[in-house]
Amino acid sequence: MRQEALEKLKILAGAAKYDVSCASSGTKRDNPGKKLGSAHPWGICHSFADDGRCISLLKIMLTNYCIYDCAYCVNRRSNDVPRTAFRVSEIVDLTIEFYRRNYIEGLFLSSGVIKTPDFTMEKMVRVVKELRIIHGYNGYIHMKSIPGASSEFVREAGMYADRLSVNIEIPTEKNLKFLAPEKDFKAILDPMGYIHQGILENKEERQKHFKIPKFAPAGQSTQLIVGATSDNDQQILTLATNLYSQHHLKRVYYSGFIPVNSYDKRLPALMEPPMVREHRLYQADWLYRFYRFKVDEIVNDSHPNLDLEIDPKLSYALRHPECFPIDINKADYEMILRIPGVGPRSADMILMARKHRRLNSDMLRKMGVVMKRAQYFITCGELSERNSIQTWKPEGLKKLFLEQVKNKRLADATQLSLW
Amino acid sequence: MNIFQYDKTFEGFLSLVFESFSLKVIPNRIEDLEASEPYLWMEKYRITTNPDKSNRVWNALKNKLGHEASFAVFRIHLAGIAEMEMVLFRYVCKALASKQSISDNFADPDVLAITKFDKKVCREAQRMLEFVRFQKTGDGIFFCSMDPEYNILPLIINHFETRFADQQWLLYDFKRNYGFYYNLEKTSQITMQLDSVNKHTGKVNKDILAEEEVLFQDLWKQYFKSTCIEERKNKCLQMQHMPKRYWKYLTEKQS
Numbered sequence A: 001m002r003q004e005a006l007e008k009l010k011i012l013a014g015a016a017k018y019d020v021s022c023a024s025s026g027t028k029r030d031n032p033g034k035k036l037g038s039a040h041p042w043g044i045c046h047s048f049a050d051d052g053r054c055i056s057l058l059k060i061m062l063t064n065y066c067i068y069d070c071a072y073c074v075n076r077r078s079n080d081v082p083r084t085a086f087r088v089s090e091i092v093d094l095t096i097e098f099y100r101r102n103y104i105e106g107l108f109l110s111s112g113v114i115k116t117p118d119f120t121m122e123k124m125v126r127v128v129k130e131l132r133i134i135h136g137y138n139g140y141i142h143m144k145s146i147p148g149a150s151s152e153f154v155r156e157a158g159m160y161a162d163r164l165s166v167n168i169e170i171p172t173e174k175n176l177k178f179l180a181p182e183k184d185f186k187a188i189l190d191p192m193g194y195i196h197q198g199i200l201e202n203k204e205e206r207q208k209h210f211k212i213p214k215f216a217p218a219g220q221s222t223q224l225i226v227g228a229t230s231d232n233d234q235q236i237l238t239l240a241t242n243l244y245s246q247h248h249l250k251r252v253y254y255s256g257f258i259p260v261n262s263y264d265k266r267l268p269a270l271m272e273p274p275m276v277r278e279h280r281l282y283q284a285d286w287l288y289r290f291y292r293f294k295v296d297e298i299v300n301d302s303h304p305n306l307d308l309e310i311d312p313k314l315s316y317a318l319r320h321p322e323c324f325p326i327d328i329n330k331a332d333y334e335m336i337l338r339i340p341g342v343g344p345r346s347a348d349m350i351l352m353a354r355k356h357r358r359l360n361s362d363m364l365r366k367m368g369v370v371m372k373r374a375q376y377f378i379t380c381g382e383l384s385e386r387n388s389i390q391t392w393k394p395e396g397l398k399k400l401f402l403e404q405v406k407n408k409r410l411a412d413a414t415q416l417s418l419w
Numbered sequence B: 001m002n003i004f005q006y007d008k009t010f011e012g013f014l015s016l017v018f019e020s021f022s023l024k025v026i027p028n029r030i031e032d033l034e035a036s037e038p039y040l041w042m043e044k045y046r047i048t049t050n051p052d053k054s055n056r057v058w059n060a061l062k063n064k065l066g067h068e069a070s071f072a073v074f075r076i077h078l079a080g081i082a083e084m085e086m087v088l089f090r091y092v093c094k095a096l097a098s099k100q101s102i103s104d105n106f107a108d109p110d111v112l113a114i115t116k117f118d119k120k121v122c123r124e125a126q127r128m129l130e131f132v133r134f135q136k137t138g139d140g141i142f143f144c145s146m147d148p149e150y151n152i153l154p155l156i157i158n159h160f161e162t163r164f165a166d167q168q169w170l171l172y173d174f175k176r177n178y179g180f181y182y183n184l185e186k187t188s189q190i191t192m193q194l195d196s197v198n199k200h201t202g203k204v205n206k207d208i209l210a211e212e213e214v215l216f217q218d219l220w221k222q223y224f225k226s227t228c229i230e231e232r233k234n235k236c237l238q239m240q241h242m243p244k245r246y247w248k249y250l251t252e253k254q255s
């Protein structure tokens, strides 16, 4: 029994790990019934795997059997890999026992497609229902919705899960059909629509009857694979921002393509996953969500791909020298947020602190502004226009910054070798 | 030079602020009542903790700073780092003397130091929420021992009470030799001998563990391994989020 349990967990955690989302945020739940579990609005990470990714949820598949044959997926039916399936009670036990030991914030349940999307969904729903109803479990649950699932099961899942997600994976429909012939955008966008609808209706009902439980209180998310197809960053970010604004997604995750099925010639031959590009996409996503950038300020027809050498905020600043330097003591919040080297936290601090006195560069540094960057984009007390981007010119600054990065890498490398 | 000595409680600290105001004497050093022999040229003040006086200071402080920032004062004092006491003292005095709240005047070095230190304390408390690993004992108690850098245990009890309301648990700070035990009804502070716990690993002796405990520890270790994507290995990033000094208590990091 022991060996069997370990083996199953190994297979079904290994099969689920390519889903990058591990967030446990977005829900607040106390535990009034004095049972097991609570949820924190900001989420808690419990460990970090050797790949540096946060482990917050027990991320497993119900089964890795699958009737589909998506080219980018380890679990595709034409792959010869060990297959197995959990019983409902096994997942329930694992979740609860891990939770009691404070290993995890909750469960992230996904699955390969067995028989039909609805047949699979029904089983998954049974897991989350049993956790909530029979065991009074109050911790976090993220459940994947299977593409092509009907509204009935999606609706039921939303009554028990905190977050639902349907993965788009491939950013354009043409390429999706090329790599995953059994899928199309409709099969993905429909369940997304059911979730969105469920959330909206639930909001209305709750205005009338406060007691009605929330539907998918942590909202929905999706994942896009980056680098498996020729889709550019403009296509990816336009799709992502549309999902944010139209389907009210909480998060879009970007996952650098890992060539798990290198024998499939429809896929590009990559030496390693495009980690830098993935990172730049996350940065761009942040600019959209927290720095009030519009998507076409980040990527557009004349600049369809993010610069891999420098971050998108710096890239924006260098493409728009006419906006800088910015007077730290006067400029409004939106502009301060656009200064390279200033984050939302230091922007807040600047706004508060300048009510008390005029700020100089030393104070800015102490507030966490990265002056090595910011100095060329601001004026304040002793920093004048003379040292700014106006004198240096964008090309000059880019060279300077790249030089700085290179030197830092060298220094880090020497330090490491001294160890 | 003036030395103020007090009993190290938060009420004591507030009383100390009160005395300093009423005596119009500012301490150059603050220390424990039982601290070392004072030097000859130092004036020594022994502060008696007085609930009345401490309440007056506390209310004034809450008035000036608001709930968040005044609670930070409590938190920083609780952390128990001697070097921060003078900074905290100056901060409190400035807060009381100023017309508006000083908590966002980050250009003031004391305000900035307090803000930064507070962040560290909160971070450490947060890390305990993340890295606590309970081991279930034969009598059904979920146990975890730890040695946080600051004294933060009282700050996190609430979280565990809410979350693990239907299981008995015991969190123990063995650096400061005290802990909290929850018995399904209430939580009480306790001090105990930790004979069956390895101080270096936090591991509970096998003979008093629950029967199924080792299995779940092994399953967790298996999960930890299987969820990692080999192609993305990044030990530096892992270390950054999960500094080495916590590893010794993490089940998944023990062989």
Ligand code: SF4
Residues within 6 Å of the ligand: A066, A067, A068, A069, A070, A073, A074, A075, A076, A077, A111, A112, A113, A180
């Ligand atoms: S449906 Fe999901 S599990 Fe099945 S092959 Fe496609 S991506 Fe993989």
